[in-house]
Amino acid sequence: MTGLLPEDALGEVPVGFAIVGHVVINKIDDVGAASEFRTFSYEVLAGPDDMNVELSEGNCIGPFAVPAGKKGVFVWANDLNPDSYEALKDAIARNKVSTHIRPFCQDGHTFIPHAADSLLALTQTNSNIITLPAKRPRNPSSSAPLPAPKTLTLPPTISHFILNLPAIAISFLPSLIGLYASSSSLFAPHTTTKLPLVHVHCFSTKSEDNIREGREIAERISKEIGYEMRAIEGEGDVDEEGMVRITEVRDVAPKKRMFCASFRVPRDVAFRERVVKV
Template sequence: MVIRPPINRTMRSLDRAFFKKTWSISAARIFSNKDISPTRKSLEKSGDLLNLSRVSSIVQDPDADLAAQGRKCIMLRDEIKHNDHSTWGPILSELHKDGKVGVIPYTLTLDYDHWTYEDIMTSILPEENQEHLFPSRFTQVGHLIHVNIHDTQEPYKYLSAQVLVDKCHHATTVINKIDNVGDGSEFRTFSYEVLAGVDDPYVEVCEGRCRFRLDYSKVYWNARLEHEHSRLISKFKEGQAVCDVMAGIGPFAIPAGKKKVFVWANDLNPMSYKYMKEAKERNKVGDFVQTFNMDGNVFIREATAELRKDHRVIPIEGTRKMSPRQFARALSQAVEQPPIFSHYIMNLPASAIEFLPAFIGLYNNKNPGFDASFAKDYFERHPNVKLPMIHVYCFGPKKEMEESEQALHVCRRISEQLKYEITPETPECEIYDVRDVAPNKKMFCASFRLPEEVAFREG
């Protein structure tokens, strides 16, 4: 049985009532509710059950009096006719003969609520090139849906937006990006138009067991990067220090703080800084996360110099309720902030690579406030502590070159900025393919160990 919504390819104003449709089928009336489950299993095994996506085969009895008693029916495949025993299978016939079921006519009714977004759109848009007439990919952030409408979708954008609001859980607003990210602002924001609902850009999202509130029109948030955030955070260990240079509202910093990782998180956008501070308090990670609002180049060097001066020891939770002996033991297990960052995150794909020169001579005396002798002495006294890992995000071409060539292309760009050769074969170097961002554009995360020659370079 093929179940499809009604078709009206001239509809340009959404008529939800139009999508109500009925089918005449048959159903097995269950005389005793204790027989519902075994009867359903028998009919499913025999192939007599009506199997439809998102439709339960067990329904209320169409007789109002029986329905009031809680009686049920099981819908049967459409080839079975209630008044033609020759269409019944042996299992159904046996159940009927044993007095466990009756076979009755039944009207299956499906309305607008049943059909999916794609079901609705494919039933009201022209058949030719239909897949290009409505957005099949979109991002939902809280109550807000973000679409990118192409030229072929322009005539139907309000129609598709209204269906999206109806079909996406908790959605109330649909917006369409009308310029490229960063065109109207240096802070990766964009202009948009409202296609459905009210213009309400204030959203709340949950990621990495943390809650964030933000104004989607004023800060950058990409829901498609949740896996990437958790992938990188998994590399951080409790008690390490991480420098998040372009932190946004804290999708790396706040969950990392939950892991008892010390994070110095910075963003140039004052609104990102505002919402990151709020997220720090809301998620109770203030002991581990410090927030800043400055230029990334300056932050890399200043944070590196200031970290060693910021001595901080965080006892484990609940120490105030412990006995003196337990308290002393807890203090011995307290988390102490180290004087050297183990990781630097630079998540600004369009330009982060251009910030890499800030790492040249990071540990020499030309970095104001930093004592080069301290760094050399520290690494000598702690042979298990390595120079920090750099995680820099960037864009690269997708179709023009093979995967190995893409990695080599990214490494060449890094090498140019550091004036030191980094290759895909460099130990601990990883060029991770994060995601496709456009037909000919990929996003990568390049991770590599800061070379000693770069970190201590003079001149």
């Protein structure tokens, strides 16, 4: 295709496609350009103009929260779009993970500190214990007692944040400032608990080694949280304060690539005075 198209049209060469259900569509504007709910205009290329399809990935419905919940991870999941929020609740019910996933429909800037505060509040009010009903054995005998109910204990602090909207996810990072401003005693060196790891998706340019892109992404993160961050180049670890691991996700255009930047919230950021008021 690059040999046939004129130079000024090479930016439109597709780098991949996905098949979902029975329709084939083409986006005719950028995702999120017309709506804060991340919807977009489209044209139908093949199949009926019916967007009601069902997608299953890894025997789940839902790409992030549900697979984690099925593995026994507690997840506070958020989506600003009311329709997506309803679909999230439906996916939680379909996949039977309501004990591990709690859905929210909030602005992301508010949700980040709200998630930390609400989880901590459950511990402070002794509401962090979930009791599961006892399951009867498949072939019970009349004299066999029921097994004891199983209990699950929610942790007081968050281990990971996943910010998965690459076009705007970095802009949510100021919400990490002051995340645990009044709860520093919950973390090292007072305990063995580490501050949360953040996995933020974003777009940048593309090169063979991603070094230039890593430095550019680290600079953007530094600007948002008011703390100097450096991309790991060779040796280095995200547990080292101020270090960011840049992982290539996929190409999205001839000159555009999606990345995931992972870093642990620096102490100076987490314990600073909070910016976002909940």
